[in-house]
Amino acid sequence: MTTATSAARTLPKLEPADFKIPTLGECTFQTPPTKNEIVSENERILYQSRFSSPSELDPSLAFEVAGLRDHLFFDPHDINVGIVTCGGLCPGLNDVIRSITYSSLAYGVKKVYGFKFGYRGLSRQGRSYVLLDTKSVNTIHYLGGSFLGSSRGPVPPEEMVETLKLLKISVLFTIGGDGTQRGAMFLQDKITEMGEKISVIGIPKTIDNDILYVDKTFGFDTAVEEAREALTCAHVEAKSAPHGLSIVKLMGRDSGFISAKATLASGDVNICLIPEEPFTLEALFKVVESRLLRQNHCVIVVAEGAGAELMAKIQPPVKDASGNLKGGDIGLFLKEQIQAHFKKLDMECTTRYIDPSYTIRACKPNASDAAFCEELGNKAVNSALSGKTGCIVGFWNQQFTLVPFSLITRGRKMIKLDENMWSTVKAMTADVTGRSEKGEASCL
Ligand code: ATP
Ligand code: MG
Numbered sequence: 001m002t003t004a005t006s007a008a009r010t011l012p013k014l015e016p017a018d019f020k021i022p023t024l025g026e027c028t029f030q031t032p033p034t035k036n037e038i039v040s041e042n043e044r045i046l047y048q049s050r051f052s053s054p055s056e057l058d059p060s061l062a063f064e065v066a067g068l069r070d071h072l073f074f075d076p077h078d079i080n081v082g083i084v085t086c087g088g089l090c091p092g093l094n095d096v097i098r099s100i101t102y103s104s105l106a107y108g109v110k111k112v113y114g115f116k117f118g119y120r121g122l123s124r125q126g127r128s129y130v131l132l133d134t135k136s137v138n139t140i141h142y143l144g145g146s147f148l149g150s151s152r153g154p155v156p157p158e159e160m161v162e163t164l165k166l167l168k169i170s171v172l173f174t175i176g177g178d179g180t181q182r183g184a185m186f187l188q189d190k191i192t193e194m195g196e197k198i199s200v201i202g203i204p205k206t207i208d209n210d211i212l213y214v215d216k217t218f219g220f221d222t223a224v225e226e227a228r229e230a231l232t233c234a235h236v237e238a239k240s241a242p243h244g245l246s247i248v249k250l251m252g253r254d255s256g257f258i259s260a261k262a263t264l265a266s267g268d269v270n271i272c273l274i275p276e277e278p279f280t281l282e283a284l285f286k287v288v289e290s291r292l293l294r295q296n297h298c299v300i301v302v303a304e305g306a307g308a309e310l311m312a313k314i315q316p317p318v319k320d321a322s323g324n325l326k327g328g329d330i331g332l333f334l335k336e337q338i339q340a341h342f343k344k345l346d347m348e349c350t351t352r353y354i355d356p357s358y359t360i361r362a363c364k365p366n367a368s369d370a371a372f373c374e375e376l377g378n379k380a381v382n383s384a385l386s387g388k389t390g391c392i393v394g395f396w397n398q399q400f401t402l403v404p405f406s407l408i409t410r411g412r413k414m415i416k417l418d419e420n421m422w423s424t425v426k427a428m429t430a431d432v433t434g435r436s437e438k439g440e441a442s443c444l
Contacts, residue, residue: 014047014407016060021402022188022390024046026198026281027071031308032107035383039067045399052128063213063401066379066393073199076107079170081384083132085146086118086176087185087322090207090219092365092373095176099377100173100203101132104394107385113167118151118176119183122160129167132395141373144364151177152322152350155185157190164191164198171199171384177206178238179322181392185405188390201384202392202405205362210255210412213403214394218373220258222366223251227262230356231299235268238297241350245288245298245338249331249355252303253324255414260302270298272429273330275305275423276415284334285341287430292349304331304357331355 031038044062051057081104085093101112115121116128130136130148140147164172174184181202188200204211209220227250234246248260256274263269270291273279291298307330308317315328335353342349365373372395379393379400394403415422 012378014061018405018407019047019061020386021064021404023082023194024073024199024389025385027069027073027387029075030431031068031072032076033071034068035095036068036071036378039065041069041248044403045396047396049397053214063394063396063403064388066383066400066402067386070384072385072399074385076109076385078106079109079111079368080111080168081109081168081171081173081381082113082122082164082167083148083173084115084118084121085150086174086180087150087152087205088177088207089145089150089361090205091144091207091222091363092218092369093145093150094137094143095203095370095373096175096203096208096218096377097132097147098137098141099374100381100404101137102134103378105134106362107381111167114148117149118153119155119160119180120151121148121165122357123155124159124162126155137360141370142364144362152179152320152358153322154322157183157187160187161190161194161196163199165196169198171201173201173203173380174382175203175205176261177204178211178323178409180205181211181405183408185390185409188405198423199384199387201380201388203380204394205392206409207258208252208255209257210252211392211394212408212411212413214392214396214413215398216395218367218376219273219371220260220261220369221372221430222363223258223379224261224265224370225366226356226360226363227237227258228265230274230354230360231262231266231268231301232355234265234352235297235299237352237354238299241297241352243292243296243348243350245292245300245349245351247300247302247331247334247338247351247423249302249329249353249357251357251360253305254412256303256306257415259301259306260415260421263301263425263429267428268299269428270430271302273300273302273306273424273432274415275308276304276311277417277433278309279307279432280332281337281341283432283436285338287432288338289342289345292347298383300334302334302428304330307331307333324360340411381418387442
């Protein structure tokens with residue numbers, strides 16, 4: 001039963017001001033006749049939808065709706081727009097680029113600039129761009145990756161403003177993860193400080209689905225679908241060998257959403273390790289051993305950031321070009337530790353280690369993600385023309401929302417260990433936290 005306490009526990013406390021979307025000014029241009037839905041300035045999407053008593057619902061805590069208003073801030077025929085993709089690859093990047101290009105050109109925007117290789121393409125030294133039109137982006141959604149390329153590494157915001165001014169760009173669309181949107185926030189601050197009327201609108205890209213205050217990001221569905229394929233193969237491998245053990249490493253530096261969802265989808269996983277829940281090697285060995293003896297095979301899923309504290313003792317983490325901490329390979333680590341354990345016991349264990357991460361990241365989106373990307377691009381353009389800035393296009397309670405950069409950059413979304421999804425995963429898999437007496441799910 002859902003209690004008031006558990007419903008309240010699901011969401012952090014926020015203030016009405018946290019939801020405020022910056023605007024560039026008064027919208028004075030009548031929106032031209034359009035097939036797009038016109039959204040009223042007053043419409044909102046409730047922040048909290050789960051409750052025990054209606055008195056818990058607070059309509060002042062709500063997101064603005066993404067989309068077109070009845071008046072525009074920009075005359076589309078008078079502006080150029082820019083698109084940049086940063087960070088790691090994710091299925092759907094090209095679909096979003098295509099959607100933004102098509103939507104912008106449909107309004108009569110003069111030029112669509114695509115910056116090459118992330119923020120680097122907006123820097124003074126590395127300035128590089130291509131002009132996008134319907135012909136050049138027509139078929140890019142058939143492919144994975146980013147048509148524009150991507151990169152990591154910081155660029156001073158003043159250099160980016162210089163590039164935007166030079167090319168007379170009025171809207172920049174930033175497609176990227178938490179780092180990209182943090183960069184976009186500093187860029188928007190600099191634009192405001194310089195008194196420029198340039199809108200910065202983010203489209204959150206995180207295959208890990210770890211952006212705060214956004215239910216779903218593009219590429220995640222595809223990643224789970226591809227991960228499930230890898231798990232099916234891993235299961236076949238494990239079952240075909242004497243005392244077969246398959247370890248599959250999936251993406252998820254800080255959050256284990258892909259691993260958890262793929263575990264639910266697959267039904268073949270016996271142990272699911274995520275960054276949010278620490279585990280002990282002793283408990284892990286015990287479960288693997290008993291499964292191999294009774295069932296002859298075992299499948300482990302491990303998110304890349306799981307067991308970070310165990311790994312750090314052996315291999316201290318290093319930083320990548322964007323300052324993100326990168327530890328060693330947890331999948332390889334587990335394989336070595338488990339093999340050493342069974343060697344000591346003189347017990348056979350045929351171990352396979354499968355890491356499908358890069359093939360998952362680089363593939364094209366499934367139908368659901370592709371449709372989602374199309375809508376995201378459309379909502380981003382419509383919101384930007386209406387003078388919105390300093391925010392991303394989010395998705396909350398099945399609706400497209402606007403979420404301020406200042407809100408999503410407060411942290412990362414993580415699996416809540418006491419909530420529905422993880423409790424279902426726990427019911428299907430063994431407990432290796434070292435805290436459980438039982439150690440295993442009843443069906444194992
Ligand atoms: P992902 O982690 O999903 O691959 P990301 O957007 O978080 O995507 P990062 O490499 O962390 O990827 O960042 C992308 C870009 O944003 C980089 O060019 C990085 O330098 C820039 N960036 C990250 N954090 C900041 C920050 N605090 N200020 C300015 N720029 C930043
Ligand atoms: Mg990131």
